[in-house]
Amino acid sequence: MAFYKKQFGLISAAVILILLVLFRYLGIIDDYYITIIDLVFINIILAVSLNLTIGFLGQLALGNAGFMAIGAYTSAILTTYLKLPPILLFPVAVLCSGVLAVLSSLIVGIPSLRLKGDYLAIITLGFGEIIKNIITGLKITGGARGYKGIMNYNTDFETNAYVNMIVLYLFAGLTVFVISNFTKSRHGRVIKSIRDNEIASEASGVNIMYYKLLGFSMSAFFAGVAGSLYAHHNGILAANKFDFNYSIEMVIMVVLGGMGNIKGSIAAAIFLTFLPQLLSSFSDKRMLFYSILLIIVMLVKNKNYPFLKIDFYKKRLLGR
Amino acid sequence: MLLEVNDIGITFGGLRAVMGFNMGVDKDEIVGLIGPNGAGKTTVFNLLTGVYTPTEGKIIFDQKDITGKKTNVINNLGIARTFQNIRLFKSMSVIDNVKVAYNQNMKYNELQGVFKFGLYKKEEAELHEKALNLLDVFGLKGEAEENAGNLPYGKQRKLEIARALGTGPKLLLLDEPAAGMNPSETAELMEIIRLVKDKFRVSILLIEHDMSLVMNICERLYVLDYGSLIASGPPEEIKNNQDVISAYLGE
Structure with a gap:
């Protein structure tokens, strides 16, 4: 029991993995749901890593x-032009994506992290739009028509069976592991202290x-990795996908799950990925729905209702 | 001299908040900085800790010129402070507040922190021990896992002093440590300040309005009024100084 308690995260992660593999090969979940689950894992990476900047660092x-x-x-570009054995190509591409995202986060972060609150929000928002517009303007990225023919699970099944549900799951797990351990280390402690009182x-x-740059660039690294996984999962990219709304969606996941709460971010990522799919006829107005939902959550959160706490269910279900 | 302040001054726009200010703090000394409200006492603290850069003059600490250095660098060199309005890491536990202070002397890197190898286990265990011992000195060991923001006011003041000591200072600056305390709490605080001085072998420079505390524990006093020094010396002398009396009470 002690072992179970100590390794709770690892054990539950393994159980979920086994269930996923089972369900998939037994055909209990069909392709439609697998696609959504894939997206869930990408969104978990995004939400958990953004939580580091917003929830833990407080920026x-x-x-x-x-x-x-x-x-x-x-x-996408690397895997198209780089000639490497397939087994190496994908890891190299993922790593380069993360590293390039880190470099760009340093370029934005060094001047802008001196700013606070609204000003930082505005400058990073502007950065996101600039990136989108640069991608739309460049030839190598396919411009406004998008980037097609990225190697992916469906088209290159033989040469590249990389980005499937299991790989996405492992990446999501790795992100959660790294971020949650990081926030418990001395560096994470310092990052939380900056959030609480910078002076x-x-x-x-x-x-x-x-430490601000460290947190910010770690967030960017995982966002870059998530982008790479997304590219190889989808096979096509459109610059419009990465607009302001998507950034806001990630923020909503963080806020909904709770600032500085990694489990909450995971839950919110799952919830907010499934929701629009289940309400697909309603999907045009989902941003409207999000706002209403957020307001409700804010109202309910401060009320301290016991049924909103995990302990409430732990006691009833597990008897402890 | 541990701390030597030579003719420092700072101007905000047209306002000369502090001018031609000289002072010194020796090793193992408790020095008080007093003066009426708005005299520039906290501004002096902010100059000493690098929050403001003096527009004139020099600050020498431990034989090093620290004028214009950054706040965190000055802290690493050995000046720690508390704040007039308490600034704790409110959403963090009491022990984590202290652990943040110890961070600058720890060596394990980010990768070791994430994957928990190398120095991680040893340093974290040592850190926990050290932090608990420090809290014990201030009678906060029982509340180690409590949220710092939930502590009563007096204990928050103590925790702030504990955190400042965690950074391993040679000089401790206390900005109105007795503010908002009742007489019995103030008496307890006096004991703590003496204990801190002896146990941690730090010099202390404090701003305080509570004259019973100042007169009791300070070996020397500096009196500021309108940004300049009007008197300095042992408490007995200051008590009877005509300039000081008129600054506090008017002509």
Whole structure:
């Protein structure tokens, strides 16, 4: 029992993996649901990593779709032009996507992380739009027509069986593992202290700029990786996908799940990915629906209803 | 001299908040900085800790020129402070507040933190021990896992001092540590300040309006009024200084 408690995360992750594989090969979940589940995993990566910037570091960054776009197009272009054995090509592409997203996050972050609150939000929002427009304007990215023929699971089944549900699951798991361990390390502690009180943190000998950049670029790295996975999952890319609305959607996942709450981000990512699919006839107005939902959540959250807490169910279901 | 302040001054637009200010703090000394409201006491603290850069003059700490250095660098060199309006990491636990202060002396890197190898286990275990011992000195060990924001006011003040000590300072700046405390809490605080000085071998420079505390524990006093020094010396002398009395009470 002690072992079970200590390794709760690892064990539940393994159980979910086994169930996924079982369901998939037994055909209990069909292709339609598999596509949605794939998207869930990508959104988990995005939400959990953005939570590091917004929830733990306390900086309202609205440009994550920009980093994701950089990752997606980097990976798409690399796998098209780079001649490497297939087994190497995909890992190299994913890594390069992350690294390029980090580099661009440093370029945006060094000047803009000196700003606070609304100003940082505006500058990162602008950055996301700039990236989108650059991609639309360039030839190598396919411009406004989009990028077609990216190697992916459906078209290159033999040469590249990489980005399927299981791989996405592993990447999502790795992201959750890295971010949650990071927030418990000394660096994570310092990052939380910056959120709580920047002046006191600096007076306690913390190099604010370094840790802000660290958190911000880690977020960007995983957004870039998510972009790369998205590209190889979809096979086609359209610059319009990575617009302001998508950035906001990620923020909504973070806010809905709770600032600095990784489990919450996961739950919100699952919920908000399934929701529009289930309400597909309603999907045009889903942003409207999100706003209403967010307001309701905000209202209910501060009320401290016991049935909103995990402990409430733990006691009843598990008897502890 | 541990701290030497030579003719510092700062101007905000047309306002000369502090001018031609000189002071010194020796090793193992408790020095008070007093003056009427708006005299520039907190501005002096902000100049010493690098929040503001002096427009004139020099600050020498431990034989190093720290004028214009950044706040975090000055802290690493050995000046820690508390704030007039308490600034804790409110949503973090009491022990984590102190652990943040110890961060600057820890060595394990980001990768070791994420994958929990190398120095991680050893350093985190040592850190936990050290942080608990420090909290114990301030009687906060029982509340180690409590949220810092939920502590009562007096304990929040103590935690702020504990956090400042966690950074391993040679000089501790306390900005109105007794503000908002009743006489018995103030008396307890006095004991704590003496204990801190002896146990951690730090020099202390404090701003305070509570004269019973100032007169009791400070070995020397500096008096500021309208941004300049009007008197300095041992408490007995300051008590009877005509300039000081007129600054506080008027002509």
